[in-house]
Amino acid sequence: MTVLSWPLAASIGAGALGCLAVALSARLWLKRRRRYESSASVADAYDRWTNDQLLERLWGDHIHLGFYRQSGSGRSHHQDFRVAKETFVHELARWSGLDQLPRGSTVLDVGCGIGGSARILARDYGLNVLGISISPAQIARATALTPAGLSCRFAVMDALALEIADASVDAVWSVEACPHMPDKQRYADELLRVLKPGGLLAVADWNRRDPADGAMDRRERWVMRQLLEQWAHPEFASIRGLQKHLEQSQQAGGMTIETGDWTSATLPSWIESIFEGVRRPGAILGLGPAAVLQGLRETPTILLMRWAFATGLMQFGVFRGRKPSQA
Numbered sequence: 499m500t501v502l503s504w505p506l507a508a509s510i511g512a513g514a515l516g517c518l519a520v521a522l523s524a525r526l527w528l529k530r531r532r533r534y535e536s537s538a539s540v541a542d543a544y545d546r547w548t549n550d551q552l553l554e555r556l557w558g559d560h561i562h563l564g565f566y567r568q569s570g571s572g573r574s575h576h577q578d579f580r581v582a583k584e585t586f587v588h589e590l591a592r593w594s595g596l597d598q599l600p601r602g603s604t605v606l607d608v609g610c611g612i613g614g615s616a617r618i619l620a621r622d623y624g625l626n627v628l629g630i631s632i633s634p635a636q637i638a639r640a641t642a643l644t645p646a647g648l649s650c651r652f653a654v655m656d657a658l659a660l661e662i663a664d665a666s667v668d669a670v671w672s673v674e675a676c677p678h679m680p681d682k683q684r685y686a687d688e689l690l691r692v693l694k695p696g697g698l699l700a701v702a703d704w705n706r707r708d709p710a711d712g713a714m715d716r717r718e719r720w721v722m723r724q725l726l727e728q729w730a731h732p733e734f735a736s737i738r739g740l741q742k743h744l745e746q747s748q749q750a751g752g753m754t755i756e757t758g759d760w761t762s763a764t765l766p767s768w769i770e771s772i773f774e775g776v777r778r779p780g781a782i783l784g785l786g787p788a789a790v791l792q793g794l795r796e797t798p799t800i801l802l803m804r805w806a807f808a809t810g811l812m813q814f815g816v817f818r819g820r821k822p823s824q825a
């Protein structure tokens with residue numbers, strides 16, 4: 499009888515466990531998609547992502563991509579993922595002009611997650627922020643994470659039926675919430691309805707390639723289906739599509755919307771989001787085996803997202819505008 503040496507037996511055992519984990523997570527990925535059904539299914543998905551604590555322990559209190567400044571050679575500077583997320587908030591505040599608003603100006607953060615952006619806007623720019631999300635668990639967590647005295651608060655609300663008066667806020671901020679909206683025109687209408695004349699809009703979105711720039715081939719259609727069905731997205735708008743929804747909204751009052759493409763500045767985020775699990779293994783392992791599987795379960799979607807953004811199937815669009823004062 500051959501007796502295996504201890505290191506060999508241990509590495510065979512670890513390999514078998516690894517294969518089992520990959521097989522299980524692939525099965526979970528294929529069988530348990532989170533298809534968009536209604537705003538309730540989006541709320542349920544975010545309630546789970548909040549309650550299992552995995553996202554927060556790994557990526558901190560921002561559920562959006564990071565911004566990586568390019569060096570002279572066009573390569574992105576290496577930056578901690580969490581720092582890159584904070585950089586993103588400052589870059590969008592600067593690009594959209596929110597950083598120039600007088601202190602105390604009111605901002606509505608539509609689809610606020612657990613409040614990472616809202617707290618920065620309140621703390622660093624002195625803005626008075628209301629963050630809203632469809633997920634009650636996110637709102638409870640956002641409130642718990644916010645120190646007393648900071649001028650931001652949170653409420654459960656549907657972005658497509660904002661319980662906010664017309665023309666009542668100085669700025670509207672919405673980051674990566676649009677992919678969950680089944681009616682992009684209504685989303686645009688609601689953002690602009692609550693904005694005061696003279697108010698500022700800052701939106702960041704995951705956008706699909708505009709159909710006028712090339713139809714999807716078979717492989718792209720398969721990838722697109724995964725991107726939609728794995729993370730509760732009914733549809734992605736293109737950059738031109740969302741720009742049109744905003745400009746043609748009856749609430750726009752002749753507003754001009756400028757767009758930008760931040761794909762290359764945000765692209766490193768996808769791989770960085772996986773590396774966070776390697777850099778901070780305690781964040782996942784501390785939550786037990788279910789969290790490890792859950793982390794593995796998200797990996798194929800993250801890799802497909804990276805592929806889609808790197809090949810032009812997806813683009814990271816940003817949108818800014820000032821509502822005319824005479825609207």
Ligand SMILES: C[S@@+](CC[C@H](N)C(=O)[O-])C[C@H]1O[C@@H](n2cnc3c(N)ncnc32)[C@H](O)[C@@H]1O
Nearest residue numbers: 560561562609610611631632656657673675678
């Ligand atoms: C990718 S997360 C972005 C969170 C946050 N903006 C951030 O940057 O950390 C998408 C957010 O949109 C919210 N959302 C999705 N559908 C919504 C709806 N119909 N009404 C309000 N919020 C919604 C989710 O609850 C979640 O907070």
